[in-house]
Amino acid sequence: MIHKGVNVEHRGDSRAPEFTPYEKFTHQDLKLRDELSIERTLLANERTLLAYLSFGISLLLAGATILHFADSWWFLCAGIACLPLGVLTNFLGVHRYRKMSKIIHAVRKARASASQPSGEIKTPIGN
Numbered sequence: 001m002i003h004k005g006v007n008v009e010h011r012g013d014s015r016a017p018e019f020t021p022y023e024k025f026t027h028q029d030l031k032l033r034d035e036l037s038i039e040r041t042l043l044a045n046e047r048t049l050l051a052y053l054s055f056g057i058s059l060l061l062a063g064a065t066i067l068h069f070a071d072s073w074w075f076l077c078a079g080i081a082c083l084p085l086g087v088l089t090n091f092l093g094v095h096r097y098r099k100m101s102k103i104i105h106a107v108r109k110a111r112a113s114a115s116q117p118s119g120e121i122k123t124p125i126g127n
Contacts, residue, residue, distance in 0.1 A: 034111065035111070038104065038107060038108050038111065041104055042101075042104050045097060045100045045101060045104060046097070048093070048096070048097070048100075049093050049094070049096075049097040051093075052089060052090065052092065052093020052094075052096070052097075053090055053093055053094075055089055056086045056087070056088075056089035056090035056093065057086065057090070058086070059082045059083075059085050059086030059089060060082070060083060060086035060087070061086075062079075062082050062086075063078075063079045063080070063081070063082025063083040063085075063086060064079070064083070065079075066078055066079030066082060067079035067080070067083075
């Protein structure tokens with residue numbers, strides 16, 4: 001059975017075949033554009049980390065400034081709320097970066113092993 005240009009064997013049962021985004025590539029089909037797309041994804045991941053860190057540091061600075069100039073209880077509460085949110089944003093950004101970085105490097109490693117004639121692409125997607 002051919003599904004969107006991908007040869008898929010029917011299992012004989014009513015389950016739909018499982019697809020990964022990388023099934024359509026074989027070692028003959030991978031080209032320079034695929035390697036460049038991995039590089040673009042890596043750079044986008046780094047750019048996203050910088051955005052998280054920038055926002056987290058901005059929250060920390062805003063919280064410290066608000067606390068310094070607070071003259072009412074409302075400003076005091078806002079300043080206190082900004083501090084843990086800034087720290088949480090920084091940790092969340094680093095966690096997301098590491099998670100995506102592992103996936104990107106696994107795809108790159110699978111791409112390198114697929115460039116050998118006997119290699120199959122195995123990705124961590126769905127694990």
